[in-house]
Structures are given as C-alpha cells and as structure tokens.
Amino acid sequence: MRRSIAVVLLSTLALTACSSTDSSGAEKTAASCAPASGPVTLTFTSWVPDIQKVVDIWNKANPAIQVTVQTGPNGNGGTYQNFFNQLKAGNAPDLGQIEYDALPSFRVQDGLTDLAGCSDVTAAKDQFVDWTWNQVSFGEQGHVYAVPQDAGPMALFYRKDLFEKNNIKVPTTWQEYADAAVKVKAAGGYITNFSNSDINQFAGFAWQAGAHWFTNDGTNWTVDLTDPATTKVAGYWQDLIDKKLVSAVPPWTDEWNNAYNESKAWTWVSAVWGANSIATGAPKTSGKWAVAPMPQWNAGDQVAGNWGGSSTAVFKGSKHPYEAAKFALWLNTSSEALTELNKVANLYPAAKSGSALPALSEGVAFYGDQKIYDVFSTASGQVKPDFTWGPTMTQTYADASDGFKAAVSGQGTLLKALQDAQASTIQTLKSQSIPVKE
Amino acid sequence: MTGPRGARRHLPAIAFFVTPFAALFALFYLVPIGYAIVQSLYKVERTGTFGPAREVFGGLAQYRRVFTDSPFWHSVERVLLFGVVQVPIMLGLALILALLLDSGLVRGKRFFRLAFFLPYAVPGVVAAIMWGYLYSPNLSPFTAVTANLDLLGADLVLWSIANVVTWVYVGYNMLILYSALLAIPPEIYEAARIDGAGVIRTAWSIKIPMVRPAIVLTTVFSIIGTLQLLAEPQVFRSFSSAVSSTYTPNLTVYATSSVPNFHLAAAFSVVLALATFVLSFSFLKFTQRRGAR
Numbered sequence: 001m002r003r004s005i006a007v008v009l010l011s012t013l014a015l016t017a018c019s020s021t022d023s024s025g026a027e028k029t030a031a032s033c034a035p036a037s038g039p040v041t042l043t044f045t046s047w048v049p050d051i052q053k054v055v056d057i058w059n060k061a062n063p064a065i066q067v068t069v070q071t072g073p074n075g076n077g078g079t080y081q082n083f084f085n086q087l088k089a090g091n092a093p094d095l096g097q098i099e100y101d102a103l104p105s106f107r108v109q110d111g112l113t114d115l116a117g118c119s120d121v122t123a124a125k126d127q128f129v130d131w132t133w134n135q136v137s138f139g140e141q142g143h144v145y146a147v148p149q150d151a152g153p154m155a156l157f158y159r160k161d162l163f164e165k166n167n168i169k170v171p172t173t174w175q176e177y178a179d180a181a182v183k184v185k186a187a188g189g190y191i192t193n194f195s196n197s198d199i200n201q202f203a204g205f206a207w208q209a210g211a212h213w214f215t216n217d218g219t220n221w222t223v224d225l226t227d228p229a230t231t232k233v234a235g236y237w238q239d240l241i242d243k244k245l246v247s248a249v250p251p252w253t254d255e256w257n258n259a260y261n262e263s264k265a266w267t268w269v270s271a272v273w274g275a276n277s278i279a280t281g282a283p284k285t286s287g288k289w290a291v292a293p294m295p296q297w298n299a300g301d302q303v304a305g306n307w308g309g310s311s312t313a314v315f316k317g318s319k320h321p322y323e324a325a326k327f328a329l330w331l332n333t334s335s336e337a338l339t340e341l342n343k344v345a346n347l348y349p350a351a352k353s354g355s356a357l358p359a360l361s362e363g364v365a366f367y368g369d370q371k372i373y374d375v376f377s378t379a380s381g382q383v384k385p386d387f388t389w390g391p392t393m394t395q396t397y398a399d400a401s402d403g404f405k406a407a408v409s410g411q412g413t414l415l416k417a418l419q420d421a422q423a424s425t426i427q428t429l430k431s432q433s434i435p436v437k438e
Numbered sequence: 439m440t441g442p443r444g445a446r447r448h449l450p451a452i453a454f455f456v457t458p459f460a461a462l463f464a465l466f467y468l469v470p471i472g473y474a475i476v477q478s479l480y481k482v483e484r485t486g487t488f489g490p491a492r493e494v495f496g497g498l499a500q501y502r503r504v505f506t507d508s509p510f511w512h513s514v515e516r517v518l519l520f521g522v523v524q525v526p527i528m529l530g531l532a533l534i535l536a537l538l539l540d541s542g543l544v545r546g547k548r549f550f551r552l553a554f555f556l557p558y559a560v561p562g563v564v565a566a567i568m569w570g571y572l573y574s575p576n577l578s579p580f581t582a583v584t585a586n587l588d589l590l591g592a593d594l595v596l597w598s599i600a601n602v603v604t605w606v607y608v609g610y611n612m613l614i615l616y617s618a619l620l621a622i623p624p625e626i627y628e629a630a631r632i633d634g635a636g637v638i639r640t641a642w643s644i645k646i647p648m649v650r651p652a653i654v655l656t657t658v659f660s661i662i663g664t665l666q667l668l669a670e671p672q673v674f675r676s677f678s679s680a681v682s683s684t685y686t687p688n689l690t691v692y693a694t695s696s697v698p699n700f701h702l703a704a705a706f707s708v709v710l711a712l713a714t715f716v717l718s719f720s721f722l723k724f725t726q727r728r729g730a731r
Contacts, residue, residue: 108487108488109698110490138488196679217487219486253676255576391487392697395696406680408679409592411592428697435486
C-alpha cells in the first residue's frame with residue numbers, strides 16, 4: 001500500500017514537471033542571425049531519397065558546418081507528425097523539409113524561424129520563381145520562413161502511341177479532355193483515375209482554375225473550399241465520375257501502377273515529379289509517353305496548376321540559424337546541389353537558374369526523347385502566384401479525402417465533400433483558437 | 439500460510455523484486471496516462487492568425503468537444519457492431535478448433551496446432567497488406583470473386599477487415615483455450631465415459647464449462663482489441679476508398695494528433711480508455727454473476 005502511494009506521488013511529481021514547461025510565446029520579429037564562433041553540427045530531416053549524396057558535397061566543402069541527415073517517410077506520411085512532436089518536446093532538428101501546403105501549419109504552431117534577419121536569405125528573393133517565394137514569405141514583406149526547394153508545375157502526361165493509334169486529338173482544353181475520355185473508354189481504357197485519397201491533385205486543378213481556398217487578413221482566416229472556381233472543377237470531375245469515364249483506383253497503390261503498366265490508364269495530369277512516378281510504376285510503357293501543357297478552361301489560356309513542392313525550413317529552437325540558413329540557400333540555389341537533387345530525386349528547382357541545368361534541357365528516353373522539362377519550365381511561369389494554404393491542411397485533406405472517397409464509391413458528391421470539409425476545417429480552426437470568419 | 443508478520447519479515451525481498459516492475463510500470467504506464475489526462479485538460483489560446491499560442495487550463499472544454507464529435511461516436515458504433523459480430527465468430531471458431539484438437543479425433547495434432555497458430559506469427563500489418571492484395575479487384579488471384587463482389591466497398595469493407603482480424607487471432611485464442619482444456623484432470627473424463635457420455639456430450643457438458651474462465655479471458659482481450667482497432671483499417675486505407683480517416687476510434691485519435699491538436703487527441707484517448715475499461719469490466723461482472731448462480 002505504502003509503495004503504491006509512493007508510486008502515485010512519484011508520478012504526480014513527474015507530471016508537474018512535465019506540465020510546468022509552458023510553450024514560450026512566438027517572436028514577432030525575425031531571429032537574430034549571427035555566425036557561431038566555432039565549428040557547428042546541424043541536423044536536417046528530409047524524405048528526399050539519397051539526400052545524403054547531396055549533403056556529402058556540402059560536408060566535404062564546409063568542414064566547419066557539418067550537416068547530419070535523418071530521413072523519414074514523406075511529410076503527411078509521418079514526418080510532419082514527428083516534427084510536431086519534436087517541436088512540442090523541444091528537440092526538433094535544425095532544418096527540415098516542409099511542403100508549401102504545410103508551412104502555415106508549422107507557423108501556426110510557432111515552429112519556424114523567421115529568416116528575415118539573415119541578409120543572405122532576403123537577398124536571394126529574386127533568385128526564386130515568384131510564387132514559390134510568396135509561399136515561404138506568406139506574401140508578407142520583411143518575413144521569410146523557409147527557403148523554396150522545388151516546385152510542382154503541372155502538365156498532361158499522355159500515351160502518345162495509344163492516342164495516335166486510336167486517332168484521338170491530344171486535349172488542350174478540359175472540354176476536349178472530357179471528349180477524349182469518352183473515346184478512350186470506347187477503346188477499352190480509362191483516361192485517368194480520379195485521385196480520391198490524395199487531394200493535392202484536386203487542389204492543383206482548383207489552383208489552375210483560380211480558386212482561393214484560404215485568405216488571411218492578419219486578424220482572421222477565411223475558408224472558402226466551395227468558391228466558384230472550385231465548384232466548377234468539382235462539377236467537372238463529378239460528371240466524369242458519374243459517367244464512369246474515370247477510374248476510382250486509389251493513387252499511389254500497386255493497383256494504380258498496374259493500371260498504367262497494363263495500358264489501362266492513358267493520361268495523368270500531374271506535376272513535374274510525376275515523370276519519375278510513371279517511369280518507375282509503369283516500366284513496360286517506356287518510350288510511349290509524351291507531355292503536353294495542362295488542359296485549359298478557356299481555349300487559348302495559358303495557366304498551369306501546381307502540385308506539391310517543398311521548402312527547407314529552419315525550426316524554432318535551432319541554435320545556429322545563420323549556418324542553417326547558409327546551408328539551406330546552398331542546397332536550393334547552387335547548381336551543384338540542384339543538379340544532384342535532380343539526379344537523385346527528379347526535383348524540379350524553385351530557383352530560376354534551375355531551368356538552365358544541363359539535366360533539365362535533355363530529352364528523356366522514357367518520354368520518347370522529348371525534352372519534357374521545357375514544358376514544365378513554361379508551366380512553372382504560368383502558376384498563379386496568390387494561392388494561400390490554410391493552417392490545418394492535414395485535417396482539411398483528411399476530411400476532403402474522406403468525402404471524395406465516399407463520392408467515388410457513389411455516396412454523395414465531390415461538392416458535398418468540399419462543403420463538409422469546409423465545415424470541419426472551421427471547426428478545427430476554432431478548436432485550435434485560430435481566429436476564423438464564418 | 440504466513441501472516442502479516444511473515445510479510446513484514448520479507449519486506450526487503452518483496453521490495454527488491456517489485457521495484458523494477460513498479461519503476462517501469464510507473465514510467466511507461468502511469469506517467470504517460472497521467473500526462474494524457476493533464477494534456478486533455480488544457481486548451482490553446484492565441485491572438486491573431488499567426489499569433490503566439492499559449493497553453494491554458496481549459497477544464498473540460500476538450501471533453502465537451504469529444505461528446506459533440508459525431509465522427510468519433512460513429513466510429514465507436516462501428517467498432518461495437520464489428521465486435522458484436524466478429525468476436526463471437528472468432529471465439530466460436532477458436533473453441534471448435536481447440537475442442538477438435540483435444541478430442542483425439544484428429545491425427546497430426548501437433549501439425550494442426552502449429553498451423554492454426556501460424557497466422558498470429560505474421561505481423562498484423564503484413565497480414566492486412568496480404569489480404570488487401572487478395573481483395574483488390576486488379577491484383578487478386580481470385581478474380582472470379584473480386585470481380586463480382588466489391589470486398590473493399592463501403593458495404594463490405596468492415597467485414598473484410600473482420601475476416602483479417604479473425605484469420606490472425608483465431609489461432610492465438612485457440613491456443614489459450616486448448617491449454618485450458620489440457621489442464622482438465624483426466625479422471626473427470628473417465629467418470630464421464632463410465633456414465634456413458636459421448637465425445638459431443640463431454641465437450642458440451644464438461645469441457646466448455648470447465649474452460650469458461652479462459653473463454654471469459656479471451657473475450658475481454660477481444661473486446662479491448664476491437665475498441666483499439668488501428669493497424670488493419672490504417673493499412674486498408676490504401677486499398678479501399680471506404681475507410682475514412684475517422685473509421686475507428688484510434689484512427690480518429692491518430693488523425694487528431696496529426697493536425698496537431700494534442701489536447702483534443704488526449705481527451706479522445708482518455709474517453710476511449712474509459713469506455714474500454716467500462717465495457718471489459720461490465721462483461722467480467724456480468725459473467726461472474728452468472729457464474730455464481
């Protein structure tokens with residue numbers, strides 16, 4: 001009995017110790033950015049495969065600033081959750097890979113160091129494609145919360161051989177895409193799958209159509225997942241789903257790879273990094289693919305969507321923001337790092353100089369030696385610069401994808417899913433005490 | 439038996455043997471649970487869209503959210519339905535298999551005992567992935583079935599998951615029941631045989647009543663396991679579009695903590711733990727009362 005009292009006392013003690021560490025308030029101003037006096041070691045977490053090879057180049061050239069790499073699953077696959085837990089526990093790495101759509105979540109959790117105090121970083125603004133800089137600065141003058149790494153301008157991957165064989169015109173508008181879907185179905189395939197579990201593709205479509213899911217006026221967030229542009233996109237895909245012109249295979253599964261490999265799926269409107277996904281998922285179709293600009297809502301328009309793209313952020317609590325920022329800049333602007341990043345992971349740089357990389361001006365054998373990166377380079381400049389992500393995207397994606405999945409299995413519609421996600425997003429913001437306009 | 443005086447004499451020895459357990463139990467069980475309870479009583483306050491967040495005491499604010507969160511309660515209903523159907527089927531099968539092994543009617547007892555138990559040696563995630571492939575229309579070797587029956591659709595996926603769970607745990611439960619059967623003294627069977635009881639009669643009137651405590655135990659384990667269902671539905675999310683991010687209570691907790699909304703997730707966990715405790719405990723009470731009669 002006495003023992004159990006001791007145990008209870010002990011655990012209460014431990015509890016008070018745990019709960020008394022209150023989270024400190026966020027700094028309004030940028031962190032000071034002064035170099036350390038001696039050699040430093042930085043930790044960097046990323047899910048880019050073989051990132052170690054890129055970091056090795058840096059480590060060899062910079063003995064005083066050594067970077068240790070940790071790799072993990074992709075962001076929403078677990079790394080973000082680790083970051084959030086590490087931030088709460090106060091042992092986050094110095095640097096981390098964060099996609100643009102997750103940056104607001106990390107800023108809301110007070111996890112990012114404002115690098116505006118590092119003059120090198122602010123001076124690098126013009127080296128990056130405009131919209132990527134907007135993503136890391138949240139459109140605010142005098143702040144920068146991460147260094148842009150890569151971008152995901154979207155285009156149309158299609159099976160050139162099958163389109164030619166069946167005499168189908170390569171669609172330039174979404175109307176032509178829907179018409180082609182009918183012909184592809186008649187020829188025994190699906191034009192594509194509707195990405196019901198990965199909402200980012202749909203977000204890219206909505207972005208292209210001019211949607212504004214989130215706006216932030218400084219005092220309040222506004223959530224609008226059902227603005228006219230998004231409603232139009234949702235209606236378009238709902239129609240294709242209703243007519244069974246697109247398949248409901250969940251993306252990123254073996255079944256989905258199989259559909260491409262067995263020529264059952266003929267196109268994919270995807271980001272630049274998708275080139276790699278098809279090549280690895282459908283090896284049997286090598287040489288038969290081509291890339292064309294993304295279909296447009298109005299004939300003659302030149303607007304592209306964006307899907308994905310990451311930044312390199314310095315976490316709150318890093319003792320060496322100067323060195324961390326220096327490494328992040330090198331990683332994302334130097335031609336040696338960009339070349340290697342492209343080689344190991346097909347990353348398409350957010351730095352303007354990136355499009356001039358030798359590796360990005362060559363023909364790609366899998367795509368019949370087409371110089372596919374030219375298409376994406378053009379698309380990158382056509383991405384609308386003013387798309388803002390919300391501060392709880394993990395939840396918004398999860399709720400929207402729950403609804404989208406229901407819609408493709410015939411329960412409800414995409415629009416209904418977006419309405420529900422809208423309501424639950426507002427609910428989640430409120431439960432986090434994040435001010436939101438209803 | 440030694441009285442209190444004996445206990446006092448052995449106090450140093452008792453302390454010596456209990457301390458390692460007590461320390462680890464406190465460190466990895468009591469403290470985390472206590473921490474979760476404390477976390478569930480806090481809430482976040484902030485000013486402005488990106489303003490600094492402060493953690494302040496929120497009383498039962500998170501619990502109010504828990505009780506008005508309809509997806510969470512839907513998921514609780516779902517696993518209860520799952521449990522009401524799957525647990526009796528699984529334990530019924532386990533009991534039949536255990537009785538068969540014990541009856542002396544089967545040859546190769548050792549082989550079957552191992553074969554039935556083998557699925558439990560397969561990690562739950564691997565089992566779920568394997569069954570996921572078998573269910574997928576484009577990947578399954580049983581195309582005749584999967585082409586006509588959407589095993590991953592909204593109507594059936596819960597029972598597809600139930601099948602996986604049953605496949606994994608039947609052998610495990612069978613082994614518990616079988617070892618309980620082995621502990622029955624052979625004299626009782628002898629007496630039954632002399633009284634003219636056949637194999638089925640012996641099973642029904644002697645074996646089943648005598649392994650009742652083991653059946654109750656496996657049922658409690660299964661109730662707890664059902665309410666905490668996580669790995670199988672999580673894996674099935676990549677095979678089926680019908681498994682939502684709030685499909686089971688534990689998935690809801692996981693999804694909430696990735697927002698990250700640690701306080702609400704903690705409140706969900708506490709409520710789930712209490713519900714599990716109440717259910718298991720009332721089942722135990724219920725069976726004890728019936729047993730006493």
